[in-house]
Amino acid sequence: MTKPEITALLDLGDDYLQRYQDGTPIKKVLKDRTQINLFFEDSTRTRTSFELAGKRLGADVINMIVSSSSIKKGETLIDTAMTLNAMRPSALVVRHSASGAAALLAQKVTCSVLNAGDGSHEHPTQALLDALTIRRRKGQIEGQIVAICGDILHSRVARSNIHLLNTMGARVRVIAPPTLMPPFAENLGVSVHHDMREGIADADVVMMLRLQTERMQGAFVPSTSEYFHYYGLDAKKLAHAKDDALIMHPGPMNRGVEIDTVVADDIDRSAIQDQVETGVAIRMACLDALCNGPLP
Numbered sequence: 001m002t003k004p005e006i007t008a009l010l011d012l013g014d015d016y017l018q019r020y021q022d023g024t025p026i027k028k029v030l031k032d033r034t035q036i037n038l039f040f041e042d043s044t045r046t047r048t049s050f051e052l053a054g055k056r057l058g059a060d061v062i063n064m065i066v067s068s069s070s071i072k073k074g075e076t077l078i079d080t081a082m083t084l085n086a087m088r089p090s091a092l093v094v095r096h097s098a099s100g101a102a103a104l105l106a107q108k109v110t111c112s113v114l115n116a117g118d119g120s121h122e123h124p125t126q127a128l129l130d131a132l133t134i135r136r137r138k139g140q141i142e143g144q145i146v147a148i149c150g151d152i153l154h155s156r157v158a159r160s161n162i163h164l165l166n167t168m169g170a171r172v173r174v175i176a177p178p179t180l181m182p183p184f185a186e187n188l189g190v191s192v193h194h195d196m197r198e199g200i201a202d203a204d205v206v207m208m209l210r211l212q213t214e215r216m217q218g219a220f221v222p223s224t225s226e227y228f229h230y231y232g233l234d235a236k237k238l239a240h241a242k243d244d245a246l247i248m249h250p251g252p253m254n255r256g257v258e259i260d261t262v263v264a265d266d267i268d269r270s271a272i273q274d275q276v277e278t279g280v281a282i283r284m285a286c287l288d289a290l291c292n293g294p295l296p
């Protein structure tokens with residue numbers, strides 16, 4: 001996405017968030033439309049917020065439960081999507097463990113496809129909601145030093161955030177042990193750090209990521225307690241960032257592994273709950289923009 005496209009989606013999301021917070025009525029721009037959520041991987045925040053987003057805009061939302069559907073009987077991803085497409089939904093929201101799954105489906109079906117996470121590749125609506133959270137809390141994205149720390153190698157959240165934040169003019173750093181850093185990470189336009197204190201020095205935003213153990217084969221860190229010692233965010237390490245640094249985490253959090261409870265629950269600096277609320281508004285913006293035509 002280009003900077004103007006991202007900005008337009010953030011503006012629309014901001015408007016939806018404001019309306020919801022003020023109690024201003026929201027136009028049911030998806031009335032009589034059907035949205036199908038097709039999640040092949042577990043999800044709490046993303047699935048619920050896509051469901052809420054569709055419902056707040058008046059859509060009929062259907063959640064496909066993969067464990068009780070024909071997928072369990074061996075139907076392929078494309079056959080499932082084609083079957084659902086024949087029911088003429090306006091939008092298909094897809095999460096799948098394979099990188100590229102959403103893009104593949106988008107070529108096969110006639111409705112809009114929203115990527116709710118494809119393997120370790122991308123999680124675009126997460127990056128958009130993170131960007132809106134930063135913009136609302138910091139006033140702007142451009143020029144902010146954003147330190148993304150944790151399992152960069154397996155994280156789709158990291159990849160989408162790097163693309164988006166770079167496009168919007170932020171200065172992005174990634175911090176991880178060598179085993180959890182993608183090879184040639186600097187080619188993504190970020191500065192690469194293995195020392196947490198160095199990586200978060202003077203950062204405006206510290207974004208923590210979970211160890212994606214479901215995507216690991218073998219041990220990538222010696223132990224979770226050693227990992228926390230070197231890479232877990234606690235007050236001592238956070239002291240290296242700016243005094244008003246924002247703490248972010250896409251969830252689910254593993255307290256005591258990548259983040260200390262006191263830091264995660266710091267009501268002044270933690271934006272973790274804001275991220276969840278902003279997620280609904282951003283997904284409303286994405287559904288509206290994709291189902292009702294191009295953004296201004």
Ligand code: ASP
Binds near residue numbers: 156250252
């Ligand atoms: N919820 C995010 C994702 O689906 C981050 C995570 O699972 O750690 O990628």
